[in-house]
Structures are given as C-alpha cells and as structure tokens.
Amino acid sequence: MKNFNQSVWQVTKKIPKGKVATYAMLARKIGKPKSARAVGNALNKNPFAPIVPCHRVIRSDGSIGGFASGTNKKIKLLKKEGILIRGTKVLSLEKFLVRL
DNA sequence: GTCGTGACTAGCC
DNA sequence: CGGCTAGCCACGA
Numbered sequence: 001m002k003n004f005n006q007s008v009w010q011v012t013k014k015i016p017k018g019k020v021a022t023y024a025m026l027a028r029k030i031g032k033p034k035s036a037r038a039v040g041n042a043l044n045k046n047p048f049a050p051i052v053p054c055h056r057v058i059r060s061d062g063s064i065g066g067f068a069s070g071t072n073k074k075i076k077l078l079k080k081e082g083i084l085i086r087g088t089k090v091l092s093l094e095k096f097l098v099r100l
Numbered sequence: 101g102t103c104g105t106g107a108c109t110a111g112c113c
Numbered sequence: 114c115g116g117c118t119a120g121c122c123a124c125g126a
Contacts, residue, residue, distance in 0.1 A: 004123060023108055027122090038122040040107040045124085059108065066107030074107090108121085 004035070008042035011100070015056045018082045019098035020090065022060045029100045036060075044068055056081075062093045 023036040067074035084091040
C-alpha cells in the first residue's frame with residue numbers, strides 16, 4: 001500500500017462474489033471516509049480490470065453509479081451474480097452489502 | 101503550486 | 114421519487 005489508488009484496488013479485490021460494497025465503505029476501510037469520490041476515480045482508472053471486481057462497487061443510495069465499460073454492462077454482471085436490480089438501482093441492498 | 105475533472109454523499113426543496 | 118447544491122478527495126496537466 002503506497003498510493004491511494006493501490007489501497008482502493010486492494011480492498012475492492014476482496015469483495016466476495018454475489019456481494020457488493022459502497023464507495024463510502026471502501027473509503028472508510030482505507031482510513032479516508034471522506035474520499036468516496038477519490039475512490040470512484042481510482043476504480044475508473046484501475047489497471048487491474050479483470051482482477052479487481054470494480055462492478056461490485058456501488059453508491060451509498062443503492063444506485064449503480066458508473067462503469068468504465070458502460071453502466072448497462074455493470075448491471076448485467078451484478079444480476080448475473082445474484083444481485084437484484086431494478087433499473088439503475090439495487091434492491092435489498094443491505095442483503096448484498098458486504099460488511100468491512 | 102493552482103485548476104479542472106469525476107464511477108461520491110448528504111441535505112434541501 | 115426526482116432534481117439541485119455545496120462539500121470532499123486524489124490525480125494529471
């Protein structure tokens with residue numbers, strides 16, 4: 001852990017399949033609860049696309065947020081893992097949220 | 101060192 | 114429920 005970005009990727013990488021985490025949550029985990037925005041930036045530029053499950057990271061209100069390859073793609077992936085989604089938002093968020 | 105930008109958030113209307 | 118605002122942070126030019 002050296003750069004902020006690396007920390008983000010390392011934590012994101014640990015999110016189990018079928019679960020999701022929020023930007024704020026990850027920010028808190030790395031010791032910077034106010035850096036949710038910066039976390040989003042890190043994921044957007046993440047060079048470990050296939051290694052880091054960036055599609056399992058969503059907003060605190062349950063919105064999908066965004067995705068480098070397209071929001072639609074992100075939704076599809078999450079649904080595939082068992083996450084229930086309606087439009088651009090996650091249903092039963094608390095049920096899929098992984099506690100860090 | 102300063103400025104613009106963005107996968108954020110909480111609060112208010 | 115939806116939209117707007119101000120506050121936050123890290124990065125690259």
